[in-house]
Amino acid sequence: MTTVPGTQVIGRVAAVLRAVSVAMPRGLGTSAVATATGLSRPTAHRLLSSLAAEGFLDHDPLTGRWVPGPELYLLGSVAAERYDITGLARPIVRSLAEATGESAFLSARRGDETVCLLREDGSFPIRSHVLYEGIRFPLGVASAGLAILAFLPDPTVEAYLESTDLAAFGDSHSPRRLRTRIAETRAAGWSINPGLLVEGSWGMGAAVFDASGQPAWALSLTGIEARFSRDRRPELGRLLLEHAHRLTQALRGR
Missing domain, CATH: 1.10.10.10 (Winged helix-like DNA-binding domain superfamily/Winged helix DNA-binding domain)
Structure with a gap:
């Protein structure tokens, strides 16, 4: 080589x-x-x-x-003209936070990582501080990264799982368990992180697609476990998918 x-x-x-x-x-x-x-x-x-x-x-x-x-x-100012979508995304992220009461985020895929670009806090007074603007996670770790990973082509997913060691994030991020969570995400349309990074801090995510149909960004929500009950998750998932679709359509219309 x-x-x-x-x-x-x-x-x-x-x-x-x-x-x-x-x-x-x-x-x-x-x-x-x-x-x-x-x-x-x-x-x-x-x-x-x-x-x-x-x-x-x-x-x-x-x-x-x-x-x-x-x-x-x-x-960065020069590059922003091509890559920065925060101006377009901010109203949608804010709308998601207002609709759910939770903290809402926009993250971007950067290689084998996600980078958090935007945060908007909802009305619920207790918040999770696992995510903040600028933080990076490997794909498949946080809910945004899982949502993106799940909708990449199968060969890309398998190559990533075979070459990436996520042991530092616990047994829940082994290739076998990630494959299960990827299948669940594809079936539901949205991902869930049931307190796997910080106990009691839950998250959900939905992919946002670029003009070629690839998952390049994700919207996500974080909050305390009680706010992500089994009965409430379908509604949160519906709102995530609705806002992710709005952003996908807005990006295609730029």
């Missing part, structure tokens, strides 16, 4: 930038970046300093933490 020159460095830089961005708004210290990326501390510091010199990161000398810099903002 031929290795493209420089790919290791690019991979490390990408890992550093992701680690810092996920830790917003507080940022990360050098040691925390090294831990998050699996790099040695000297290597992490060298990359962080180089990125800061180019304007991609900033360093707070008082706290010792690294945060995204102005160049990332400028590049």
Whole structure:
């Protein structure tokens, strides 16, 4: 297999930038970046300093933490013209939160992960804080990632399950159990996470499809277990699917 020159460095830089961005708004210290990326501390510091010199990161000398810099903002502003759907999605996410009373989210597929882009809180005063804007999960872990994974083509799903180790998230994320949950999601149309990440914090999700019919985003709801009773889940699922369809249609009409 031929290795493209420089790919290791690019991979490390990408890992550093992701680690810092996920830790917003507080940022990360050098040691925390090294831990998050699996790099040695000297290597992490060298990359962080180089990125800061180019304007991609900033360093707070008082706290010792690294945060995204102005160049990332400028590049992101340009990329947003093609990839940002939050303006279109926000009213729909807000409508979902208002209709259910729960916290509603929009997440995007990014490779083998989902990234939370939007959060709108409903009227119910007790909330789950497992999800927040910027957090990433592997596909199949949170309800949004399960909803997306379930509607990918079978060969893609199998290749992912065979190559991905989700043992860190517990036995409920073994390939065998995920296959069962994928089948259940396909049958219902929506996914459910019955407190598998944090005990007592439940979630449900529905896929949002791009112009080619692939699941590229997901809407999801999170809340306490009592709010996701067996009797209420069909209604929550119906609302999720209704809002996911609205967003899918809106994206196709852009």
